[in-house]
Amino acid sequence: MSKMDALRAMREARYAQDQARAAQRSAPPRVRPQPTPRPAEASTPPAHDAEAQPDDELCGHRNMSGRTCTRERGHAAKSHRYS
Ligand SMILES: [Zn+2]
Secondary structure, eight states: OOHHHHHHHHHHHHHHHHHHHHHHHHSOOSSOOOOOOOOOOOOOOOOOOTTTSOOTTBOOOBOTTSOBOOSBTTOSSSSOOOO
16 A cells, blocks of 8 residues: 555545544434423412411401401400401
8 A cells, every 4th residue: 555545544434433533523422402391380389268267467366257356476465446
């Protein structure tokens, strides 16, 4: 094998390699990208029943007609306020 033939063989081999690499690069990815995981559902606590669970800041005492005391929790006033 002459020197020229060796050089040509080397060049052709490199060319073939480049072609193969280019084909790989342009080929569509075999693995489909994973779908982005949905963010976990907002961990909002279940809505409290306003009637059953009065605001912590309020007395929450209920009178006979079912109204809730609107005074602050542990209010000093002896009477409850239903407004
Ligand atoms: Zn009260």
